[in-house]
Structures are given as C-alpha cells and as structure tokens.
C-alpha cells in the first residue's frame with residue numbers, strides 16, 4: 001500500500017493525466033518512503049490508478065495511510081541506502097486485490113486511468129524526469145554502473161553515488177509545480193516546492209542498493225564517501241526547452257569560456273527564482289509538453305578524493321631542476337626532483353596526476369644535503385588510497401633505488417590539513433647553507449675571519465634581477481643569523497651561512513648590481529662570486545620523522 | 549635560474565656579469581661620437597642599461613657634477629612605479645627614450661638613452677647619492693636602469709644592437725682613425 005492520503009488524490013489524478021511516471025507522482029505527493037520508489041514501476045502505477053478510482057473506502061484508507069506516512073517519514077532517515085529494504089515482492093502483495101472490481105464502479109475515473117495507461121504505453125517518456133526514474137532506474141542500469149566501476153579497479157569500501165541531470169528538468173519541475181501547487185498546498189500548510197522529493201534523491205534511493213549488490217565484496221553505497229561515482233544524464237532538447245528563460249532573464253545566462261552551453265543547472269535555477277509565475281506560464285506549457293525523447297546516459301565517472309603524501313628529499317646533483325624546466329616550449333633538462341619522486345608514488349597509488357609543493361626550493365645547480373627539504377604531494381584520483389607502513393617503506397626504497405640524484409626519507413601519508421603546516425611560518429624558519437666563494441683580489445687566511453664574528457646581519461634585498469621577470473619588485477628585509485669561513489686558497493673560501501628563510505644567497509654574495517645591501521663584495525672590499533651552493537638544512541619540523 | 553658553471557679556479561675567472569649576462573652595445577648613440585651604451589641582457593630577458601667603457605663620461609678623468617632623471621618638465625624617471633608580477637604602471641620606453649642627463653664638472657652634458665624597447669622597471673637611485681659609483685663601477689653598481697622587454701620582443705630587441713665582437717671591431721677602427729693624421 002502506498003502511503004497516500006485522500007488529499008493526494010487530485011495531485012495523482014492531475015499528474016497521471018499530464019503524463020508523469022509513477023515515481024514522479026510519488027515525488028510530488030512528497031512520499032519519503034524509500035521502499036515505495038524501489039518497487040516495480042508497473043506495480044506503483046497500478047496502485048495509483050486503483051487509488052484514484054477508489055472513492056468508497058477512501059475515508060478509512062486515508063486515515064490508515066496517513067498514520068503509515070507519518071511513521072515512515074519519521075523512520076526514513078535511518079533507512080538510507082545501507083539498510084536492505086524489504087524485498088519488492090512483499091510490497092506487491094500488499095496491493096489491494098479488489099482493484100479491478102472497484103475501478104469498474106467508478107466509470108469516469110476508470111476511463112481517465114485507461115487513458116493515462118494508454119498515454120504511458122504510447123510515449124514511454126515521463127514529462128517530468130524524462131525517463132530517469134523510469135528507463136534509467138533498474139537492475140540493468142545498476143549493472144552498467146557497477147561494470148564501469150569494476151573496470152577502473154579502484155580499491156574502496158564505500159562509495160557515494162552522485163547524479164548530474166539535464167537543466168531542463170528544473171523547468172519541467174517548475175511547470176508541474178505550478179500545475180498542482182494549489183493541490184499540494186492543500187495537503188498541509190507548510191508544504192512547498194522544496195518538499196517535493198528531488199529526482200536525484202529518488203534516483204539514489206532506488207539505485208544505491210542495486211549498485212551495492214552488483215559490486216558485492218561488502219561494498220556499501222553511502223551518503224558520504226571518499227569515492228564518488230558520478231552518473232551524468234543529458235538530453236538533446238535542453239537548450240530548446242530552456243531557451244525562453246534566456247529572453248526572460250538574460251542576466252542569468254552570461255556565456256562562460258569553459259561551459260559548452262549557457263543553460264547550466266545553476267543558471268536555470270536562478271532564472272526560475274526570478275521569473276514571475278505569470279510570465280513563466282505565458283512562455284512555457286503547464287503541465288509540461290510531451291518530450292520527443294528520453295534522456296541519455298552520457299557518462300559514468302569515478303573519482304577518489306586526493307591522497308596526500310609527504311617526506312623530505314635530498315638533491316645530490318648540480319644539474320637537476322626541482323620541477324620540469326621548460327623554456328620556449330622546449331625541455332631543458334631531462335629530469336627533475338619532482339618527477340623522480342612522483343613516478344614511483346603515482347604508480348603505487350595508481351593516481352592520475354599530482355601537485356608537488358615543498359618548503360622553499362633550490363636552484364638547478366644547488367644541492368640539498370643534510371636531512372633534506374620537506375615536501376608534500378597531492379595525488380589526484382588515486383585508485384588505491386591506503387598503503388601499509390611496510391608498503392610505504394618499500395615505496396621509499398623503490399624511489400631511492402631508482403636514482404642516485406635524489407634520496408627520500410620520512411615518506412608518509414598525511415592529511416590535507418597537515419600539509420598547511422609545511423607552509424606555516426615559513427618566513428620565520430631558518431636555513432643553513434655552504435657556499436664556495438671566489439674573490440677577485442687575492443685574500444689571506446686571516447683577512448676573512450672577521451666574517452665569523454658577524455651576527456644578525458639585516459639585508460635589504462631588492463627582488464633579484466634573475467627572478468624579477470616573474471616576481472613583483474620589492475625590497476625585502478632578511479636576516480643572516482651567523483656565518484663562518486673556511487679558507488681554501490687565495491681566491492677561494494667556503495662560507496657557511498645560517499639565514500632566515502627567503503634570503504637570496506647568490507645575491508648576497510655578488511651584490512646583484514648593488515641591489516642587495518650590504519653584500520659580501522662590500523664586506524670584503526673586492527668583487528666576489530658564488531661558484532657552488534649547498535643547502536645544509538631546512539629547519540621545518542614537519543613532516544614527523546620516521547625512525548629508519 | 550642560473551646556468552651550470554664549471555668550478556672556476558683561475559684568477560681570471562669571468563666576472564659575475566659575464567657568467568649571467570650577454571653584453572650588447574650601441575655605438576655613437578644618436579650620431580654623437582663615442583657616446584656608446586651597453587645593454588646587459590639576462591637569460592630571463594631582463595636588460596640592464598649601463599655606460600660602455602668607451603663613453604666620454606669615463607674618459608679623461610672626468611668627474612660627475614649631477615645626474616638628473618627629470619627628462620622633461622612633465623616626466624621624471626624617478627616617478628616610475630611598477631606593481632605586481634605583471635609590472636603594471638611602468639613607463640614604456642622606445643629605443644631613443646632618454647633615461648637621464650649627466651653633467652660633468654667640466655660642464656659637458658650627456659643624455660643616456662634606453663637603447664631598447666621595453667617597460668622601465670627601475671632606475672638606479674644610488675648613483676644620485678654617490679655619482680662616483682658611475683665612474684668606479686660603471687657596469688655593476690653604477691648601472692643606469694633596468695628594463696623589461698616585451699616577451700614577444702625579447703629576441704628581436706637585440707637585432708639593432710652590436711654584439712661584443714662587432715662593437716670591439718668598431719672601436720679598434722675608431723682608434724685607428726683617431727691616430728691617423730687628418
């Protein structure tokens with residue numbers, strides 16, 4: 001028995017005549033009992049036809065149904081997806097057996113119902129959902145969705161189903177709402193357009209269980225999951241159905257670069273909020289006209305939310321950029337730090353792509369030694385999202401064996417939130433460097449020792465000319481906390497520096513046309529240049545150290 | 549990013565400029581004899597305008613009396629301001645746009661020109677306080693201005709300029725001509 005009340009009768013009658021499918025009628029009667037949508041569409045249709053023909057027992061039936069509705073409304077939240085509902089057969093048995101006899105008693109209603117049945121058989125396409133709750137809701141569609149998911153070989157325990165619908169469904173919904181507004185409002189004071197069950201919702205109620213069953217392996221289809229299976233429907237007449245809205249509310253439909261059509265769901269909803277009922281009715285049939293065709297299933301797309309991996313890297317090579325180096329569309333170096341690290345990680349997580357970030361970066365000719373530089377990677381659409389500690393260790397070894405130019409440690413899966421800790425307070429962090437310095441004038445061992453005594457030296461650094469083409473021009477203050485020197489020969493010495501993060505070391509050494517002040521040329525009163533630079537440590541205490 | 553350099557152990561290691569910049573020249577700017585300019589171009593297309601070593605200001609022990617970036621009543625290069633990564637608001641210069649006028653203590657006056665098309669990023673204000681920088685370190689701390697050519701013109705702007713070899717050959721001919729009795 002469908003949870004319908006006497007007051008639903010005119011709604012059911014009007015919508016049946018308009019060419020709505022049985023499930024759409026349940027939606028407009030605000031039925032929130034999921035099982036009612038899951039039973040075979042033909043059974044529901046028969047019940048609805050019987051319901052409008054039946055005038056005699058209506059009173060007693062109504063009160064019973066009303067109780068059932070309330071009870072079901074209370075319990076519907078708990079019944080979401082995972083809980084297997086009663087099998088549909090049980091529902092079918094509940095159908096009143098005396099339908100035919102009763103319908104004969106009311107000739108007029110029977111004729112209406114017969115006409116509706118005929119219409120249903122002739123056209124097959126619901127004027128409201130354009131077939132989504134009818135042709136596209138069933139076991140065979142669930143098999144199709146499940147097959148697509150299986151093909152991609154994702155590893156997951158739960159999934160969430162999402163539906164994308166053609167925009168004119170909103171227009172048709174609005175038209176139908178205007179058609180039965182009076183009747184729906186009479187059901188109860190508080191009912192409004194928003195109380196009509198959405199096509200999306202009904203689709204999920206029907207399909208979630210079926211898809212889960214097809215996937216097997218204890219997979220649950222739930223309302224919240226890291227793994228999303230999106231089902232996209234389109235309809236050939238979306239533009240022509242929505243076109244009148246563009247002339248009525250032109251400001252809602254501004255062409256955008258990325259979208260193929262201006263009639264996006266958002267824009268259509270916005271326009272429908274603006275347009276007056278009178279104006280709408282002038283331009284669009286109410287109830288909506290018979291569609292020429294059914295929707296089509298455009299695509300089933302699987303997306304897993306990103307997984308984040310962090311660690312620290314060493315760079316031992318002076319001809320390796322951190323990221324791919326491309327000038328004028330041409331690749332300059334054959335590899336990069338991020339590619340060497342990313343390749344094994346991408347294949348372990350079977351991800352589609354990645355975004356690499358790190359705590360600062362070094363130039364192509366700079367090595368990063370010591371404990372290395374913290375980095376983090378966002379892995380896009382990973383097909384495998386969980387690796388055990390042992391698997392992560394194995395992955396780290398794979399990376400380290402793949403190249404002697406880099407080395408990785410502390411490799412671990414982290415949360416998106418934790419990633420921000422890497423960038424937090426980056427300016428306050430200190431970095432240690434060793435630079436090989438060349439001096440134009442010959443120097444003596446004791447001539448450079450005064451540098452060891454310089455503490456907390458504040459520099460005014462104009463944006464270096466070498467990066468000025470891509471960064472804003474500014475003067476930044478940076479602090480060199482301490483320095484030490486190691487004499488090599490009359491033209492060379494090693495300079496150790498402990499600095500505030502963001503200090504440009506090369507410019508401090510050669511002065512950058514006097515644009516970094518003070519600089520080493522000034523301190524030593526000769527031209528100086530930097531021949532080699534190593535990062536000795538990046539003092540960021542994230543990610544956590546993993547004991548070897 | 550800088551190129552990869554071999555470790556230089558020789559005393560005559562190339563200067564900082566030669567490691568990172570290409571030198572271009574303009575000789576006898578605007579037809580004025582010996583008023584040669586030098587343009588240092590970084591691989592990132594940024595250009596630094598300096599005097600060439602042959603410029604009259606650097607000859608005969610001249611000293612500088614004043615440097616003026618006010619090139620007309622309505623325009624001072626000191627008012628140039630650029631903002632953001634895209635360097636909005638910078639004055640756009642053509643080849644013959646004057647950058648500043650330099651007066652020497654012998655009252656000779658010279659105009660320094662942009663030599664290339666591009667957006668003015670900055671002028672060197674340090675030489676206003678210490679004009680001697682221009683004489684002591686004309687190619688580094690004594691630079692005149694920094695200019696960013698348009699991306700699509702970064703190759704073509706140097707077509708009108710002389711390479712270092714071309715410039716040196718002009719200078720050697722000039723010296724020969726000077727030494728010959730007229």
Ligand SMILES: [Zn+2]
Pocket residue numbers: 020021022023024126127128129130131132133134
């Ligand atoms: Zn429908």
